[in-house]
Amino acid sequence: MYIAHKRDDGSEQSLLEHLVGTAKKASCFAKYFGKSETAFICGLLHDIGKYSDEFQNRIKNDGKLCDHSTAGAKVLKSINPAMGNLLGYVIAGHHTGLLNGGGWGAVSEDRSLQGRLKKEVPDFSAYRNEVTSDLYPPLTSVARQLADTKPLDERDQGCCFSFLVRMIFSCLVDADFLDTEEFMNGFKITRGVECDFAELEDKVIQHANNFDTVPDINKKRREIFEQCIRKAKEPPGVYKLSVPAGGGKTIASMAFSLRHIRHNSELRRIIYVIPFTSIIEQNAKVFSNILGEEYVLEHHSNYDFDQNDEEKYNIKKLSAENWDIPIVVTTNVQFFESIYGNKSSKIRKLHNMANSVIILDEIQMLPTEYLIPCAKALEELVNNYNCSVVLCSATQSEVERFMSEKIKAVEICSNITELYEYFNKTKIKFIGSKTVNELVGLLQGIEQCLLIVNTKKQARNLYRKLKDVYGKDGIFHLSTYMCPVHRFEMIQEIKKRLNSENRDKCIVVSTSLIEAGVDVDFPVVYRVMCGLDSIIQAAGRCNRERKKDLAYVFVFDFADEGYKVNKSSPFGNYLGQRQSITEIIARKYEDVTRPEAVKEYFDMLFSNASILELDKKSIVKKLNEGFDKISPIDFNFDFEDIAHDFNMIEDNNYSVIIKYNDDAKRKINELEYGYYTRDKLRSVQKYSVSLSIHEYNKLRDINAVKGIGKNIGILISVEDYSDEIGINIPDNLGIAVFA
Secondary structure, three states: OOEEEEOOOOOEEEHHHHHHHHHHHHHHHHHHHOOHHHHHHHHHHOOHHHHOHHHHHHHHHOOOOOOOOHHHHHHHHHHOHHHHHHHHHHHHOOOOOOOEOOOOOOOOOOOEHHHHHOOOOOOOHHHHHOOOHHHOOOHHHHHHHHHOOOOOOHHHHHHHHHHHHHHHHHHHHHHHHHHHHHHHHOOOOOOOOOOOHHHHHHHHHHHHHOOOOOOHHHHHHHHHHHHHHHHOOOOOOEEEEEOOOOOOHHHHHHHHHHHHHHHOOOOOEEEEEEOOHHHHHHHHHHHHHHHOHHHEEEEOOOOOOOOOOHHHHHHHHHHHHHOOOOEEEEEHHHHHHHHHOOOHHHHOOHHHHOOEEEEEOOHHHOOHHHHHHHHHHHHHHHHHOOOEEEEEEOOOOOHHHHOOOOOOOEEOOOOHHHHHHHHOOEEEEEEEEEOHHHHHHHOOOOOEEEEEOOEHHHHHHHHHHHHHHHOOOOEEEEOOOOOHHHHHHHHHHHHHHHOOOOOOOEEEEEOHHHHOOOOOOEOEEEEEOOOHHHHHHHHOOEOOOOOOOOEEEEEEEEOOHHHOOOOOOHHHHHHHHHHHHHHHHHHHOOOOOOHHHHHHHHHHHHHOOOHHHHOOOOHHHHHHHOEOOOOOOOEOOOHHHHHHHOOOOOOOOEEEEOOOOHHHHHHHHHHHHOOOOHHHHHHOHHHEEEEOHHHHHHHHHOOOEEEEEOOEEEEOOHHHEEOOOEEOOOHHHOOOOEO
């Protein structure tokens, strides 16, 4: 018997059983986007290289490693060259990840698909005795499914077909893992949970019915909620929820999604995407409390699965691998890097994005340099994978302008101008340049105030100045120099003070991390000059609950040279463009928060931006060039290079793990003296601070950091980490770092 896997107890899984089992599972996954036969043939052929004597010796007698992934791709190309060139990526890469194409000039030694297709592999011809023609799906059906995959715009053929490869790859990888897992464990492991979305919708509606409607603001929030419920009966597409800060869009967008699933029964999952980990716990907790913890997966780099409840721990941890759970709460980084990655661990979850409602909260926070590839990914999900996308923002950033003109985004709320007029209980005043001393003087007698600056260095220095003048009590600092656990604890203390009956003193200096959905309400806000979208987000932290008839957001520039951002730096250039456009809008409009003012700001911002500024690694261009219109059987996609290029957080950042508490110390000790595993690294993310290579090297040079791996270090002394500002960076660094 030819075998695929062997258990420790000696039990063997036949190779044919594994091929057919994987093919059926992959086919089941792909049926949701109409590619079941395509996924089936990939599953059927993916491991036929295991029919070689070399592989059988490997598994039966612990022989030498040998290539078993290339064979299926070679067979498929011999059957149909176009299918082989396209689906060969799926089969050849199902262990190592999606490969670069390599082109016609590739040689067998290349790490590319065309190189692998030219490679000599061990004789696997025995597969013909078991993988007989009657097992194959009709090739005409596969060809038709591939031909039915079409972009909205002809010029995006490469984006379209490369996305299809990723989707089929995801189906195969997940099916292969699951089939192998079932055999190796002797039973099917429970993943995810079943749910009745109608019951979840009832829970959200019941939650909304409990709103205290005495305050007028809750009546208006209820109105937004009901508009979401009404609009949800429409078919899948692109929707916009343009709701001012404080309008309750978190709950309203979830209500829309649940009702949308009721009216569109093919939809099967909700994916809620958030820009920063600093607010993901907040929103995931809200959803878990309303809908039930078992239905909500919180998945991001800082999440450490709770092992106290072993059953829940296992289900959640396993569901994180493939997102097989009704509601996923994740980050922009996790979501989009899963789409543009090439490793099986990232892409495995991708097929479960099909037939989903995808909510992108604070959509304006998508990094400008990746806007076009992000928009094209969303376009593909809507066009070919039956998704609905909900773009949530208080600033109407119009990301859909980078999608095909054939996509018409639908506004969920019909009375945007009225909503902005109602919720606008803040007045933005531009007060020009101020010295730090003048700024500190303006705070005399103010008990609660938020000051938002552009860089971590500004935040640290301004905090120190305020503390020197007003004392430490009631003065807080927030930036990513603090590890996530520290920031979360600080935000909780800030909220406690803001909500106290005695209006406890609470002066907060923060970077822009507080602008993206952190639910705080200050009576006055000061914001260093920046882009209008950020200023409006800052205003969303002011008078949020309308406790005052009118509150002020003061926008200023630092007059002190030591607080200025170097305009020639990449961040300085980014900031300068947005400041200049904001100044133009401020001269034209008395109220810069009006929808027409915001629209003009984004029109100017994006019309002045080059393609390279919106897709700095030319990802969309490279993908489209990979489709040869003259010879459409050739597909030359450089998946590995694109995965390297698409980094929403650049690889040159270093993580420094902080001995923040006893749990952190225990986990650090396990890393240093125990097994170095991915799970252990993930478990310390919440105690990590991300630094530039310049900052990291400075700390290393003064022996403050001990390196333990690539781009990872441990802060040696707890004295180098402050409970006020986080990691202590030497003052002479001179680098202005964003966030």
